[in-house]
Amino acid sequence: MSEPTSGKSHITLDLERLVFFSDAVMAIAITLLAIDIRLPEAAQASGGSLAPWIVELWPKIIGFLVSFWVIALYWLAHSRCFRYIRGYDRRLVYLNFLFLMFVAFLPFPTSVLFNFSPQTASVVLYAGTAAGMGLSLFWLWSYAVGHGFVTQTASPALIRDVRLNLLLSPLVFLISAVVALFNANLGMLMWLLQIPVYIYRRVTEPALQGQEPR
Secondary structure, eight states: OOOOOOOHHHHHHHHHHHHHHHHHHHHHHHHHHHHTOOOOHHHHHHOSOSHHHHHTTHHHHHHHHHHHHHHHHHHHHHHHHHHHBOOOOHHHHHHHHHHHHHHHHTHHHHHHHHHSOOOHHHHHHHHHHHHHHHHHHHHHHHHHHHTTOBOTTSOHHHHHHHHHHHHHHHHHHHHHHHHHTTOHHHHHHGGGGHHHHHHHHHHHGGGGTTOOOO
């Protein structure tokens, strides 16, 4: 097992680098989502109105919006975790890389799912990737808690709340993947359950906001 790094200033600097790198990866992933939205060359060659061509892009635009908010919500969750993490070792860094791997991969299942008619394979691929993001971040948080890397100002109630919130979204995606095995469209509709999950997060989180790290 790797030994935790020593030296408070050194740890703080390296954690900041880890967070900045993570922010950059998530920003690039979001940017790649937008790159996939472009008019075909035939639109310019036609010489007519661009409106019909733009309308035909609506599946890609929907895909961008969905994946943009998936990454954005996981960015918030990642930020909340590292608000309380005050130490690290090599395994925690690797768990963070695992989370970023799923983030960086998300533009691909987004393109596959929203460029073609929904199929079981594409829905399961997307849901599995999104679930992987949440489960890897849950693993990272649990590892940080278990190895004493979380600030002592974080109460047991807050630790449980973060852990629960990290599980809710991937649970929805995993359930949707199972449903998609029987009905791809219904599997995608299951993602709407993320809305009450998000509302639940916003309702429960403020009660713990006073437990900010020092």
